[in-house]
Amino acid sequence: SSHLVMPEDGYEWKKYGQKFIKNIQKIRSYFRCRHKLCGAKKKVEWHPSDPGGDLRVVYEGAHQHGSPASSSSAAAETGGAASNRYELGAQYFGGGAGARSQ
DNA sequence: AGCCTTTGACCAGCG
DNA sequence: TCGCTGGTCAAAGGC
Numbered sequence: 418s419s420h421l422v423m424p425e426d427g428y429e430w431k432k433y434g435q436k437f438i439k440n441i442q443k444i445r446s447y448f449r450c451r452h453k454l455c456g457a458k459k460k461v462e463w464h465p466s467d468p469g470g471d472l473r474v475v476y477e478g479a480h481q482h483g484s485p486a487s488s489s490s491a492a493a494e495t496g497g498a499a500s501n502r503y504e505l506g507a508q509y510f511g512g513g514a515g516a517r518s519q
Numbered sequence: 520a521g522c523c524t525t526t527g528a529c530c531a532g533c534g
Numbered sequence: 535t536c537g538c539t540g541g542t543c544a545a546a547g548g549c
Contacts, residue, residue, distance in 0.1 A: 432524060434542055447541070529543075
């Protein structure tokens, strides 16, 4: 019943894995952009006991396509299709409560 | 019937 | 070299 409410960024993602990261004691879900030529990825991690209290979304890479399906462009990209910066220092977001980083 | 989520297994990098 | 942790794949189930 308890379905995790992750912040909708407007893009369409396909979940391809989920693991419990022992290092930080949190569950991490792996998503990939559904667009064919898009290598953008997304990782969502939360504390097993406080999903909404410690939610964390990590975006990796830039989308090779334009506007998302929805209108809300919450996911501010750096450069868009022009620059393809696949770096470790991706964008970290916090869902509502634990919003911080960058 | 099709799409997406789920869960375990498999694989790779590092100590 | 082995073991551990983290990342991805793939098949099954659910909606």
